[in-house]
Amino acid sequence: MTVSASAAPGVRALRRAAVEAELLEVGRRHLAEHGAAGLSIRAVARDLGMVPSALFRYVSGRDELLTRLIVAAYTSLGDAVVAAHASAPPDDPRARFWTLAQALRAWALAHPHEWALVFGTPVPQYEAPGEQTTEPATVVPALLVGIGADVYAAGEASPPPFPGADELALHATEHLRGRDAGRVNPDALPPVALANGITAWTLLVGAVSSELFGHQGPNHDPAQLFDYAARCAEAILFG
Amino acid sequence: MTVSASAAPGVRALRRAAVEAELLEVGRRHLAEHGAAGLSIRAVARDLGMVPSALFRYVSGRDELLTRLIVAAYTSLGDAVVAAHASAPPDDPRARFWTLAQALRAWALAHPHEWALVFGTPVPQYEAPGEQTTEPATVVPALLVGIGADVYAAGEASPPPFPGADELALHATEHLRGRDAGRVNPDALPPVALANGITAWTLLVGAVSSELFGHQGPNHDPAQLFDYAARCAEAILFG
């Protein structure tokens, strides 16, 4: 706001920006080390060389700090997956799917606590201020749906159309419309591709969570579970 | 231990058992109301009419209380699903699968915080004392795998055998052997049935978690997602 055409940034604005960036950085470090439950606003303040109450000038409370870390995690995940996907051959949907899946798992293994933060139990009672989080949360599943739509449009695959696909797609379309219009046009998506994409996404997320959280049923070599689950997801997506 | 053939239960043993039961009950209530993060040993003690330190005679700390609640949740879920499954026609595997799936979702909707406790983020840093939890955690997925094995043995279905099934099954067999020998004999299971059963289980858990936690990608009517995901799981399991 203070950044107009002629006005210099100003000492205070610069300092504020720096503190805000450092705050997020220290928050991410604490999150990576101690997990969401162990993220203490006092400890973060200590690392910043501040007294705890001073932090409340930048964040309204612990929950808002967590919310910022959530969108940071979504953004980091989205960036990683999108970058990996961009390096895959654009006209080979199966290769695009596999690089997406492996990038997803690789990010999760590298940032387990951040994965838990976004795909695990909602930490406070019920935070999740949808306005800020749903947008960055949508990019990876939208990418996956887009892959399914591409291969469907090219007529190269025949994903199994189960009953209920239309209804599921209808609601999802309703929800997607206008939200990320820049990526995929939800109305142009065939219902089957949308429904199967969402389901494949659910399976991938479930497999990674199972691997990371560990306590889901009979343990197995986690990498192999993900591999096999991804194969099933591929079958759901491509037929 | 004090209950031998001739020794009467004793005033103290009776009282201890009563307090222990009430402790678990109050813990479950607090968990259901405030979630795992809000479960306070002091508040539980207040509800029990005790001073906080007195609780340490029954539980070694907050983590052990959580562990007990975890096995209680697993047991409750297992009981509910097993009971529902028992009421399904034994020689109709598809019906058995659907009653299992719906019982799973129904229990989750009725006990969201307990679901989050067992299938969400591990609450402290890394508790999960495998000795106590893995056994009750195994019953539902074992049931699902059993359904797949039955239909496979009957030759009524042709589940898709993806590459990697043997390796995944090998590790799972290794892990299951001797653990719940009473339910399914892991060595007698065809690898495809085992691998597909685990994957179907992963998909079901993922769909329920997506519905309960809410913040997984593009929102949709959650009931329809579960329905569609269950249909895909059925296809994975039965072909």
Next chain:
DNA sequence: AGCAAACGAGAACACTGTTCTTGACTTTGC
């Protein structure tokens, strides 16, 4: 220059989990 906003520090409040000590009660061995 003066005024208002932003900022950091400090103290305080109401919590939390956990440990130790103390006194009363129950069980056990003789």
Next chain:
DNA sequence: GCAAAGTCAAGAACAGTGTTCTCGTTTGCT
């Protein structure tokens, strides 16, 4: 039947936590 041993609840205390308030100082705008 009685004394020793073990169990239990309470109380106080310690080190933490999130959050709110007040109070000088510093900065930015006019």
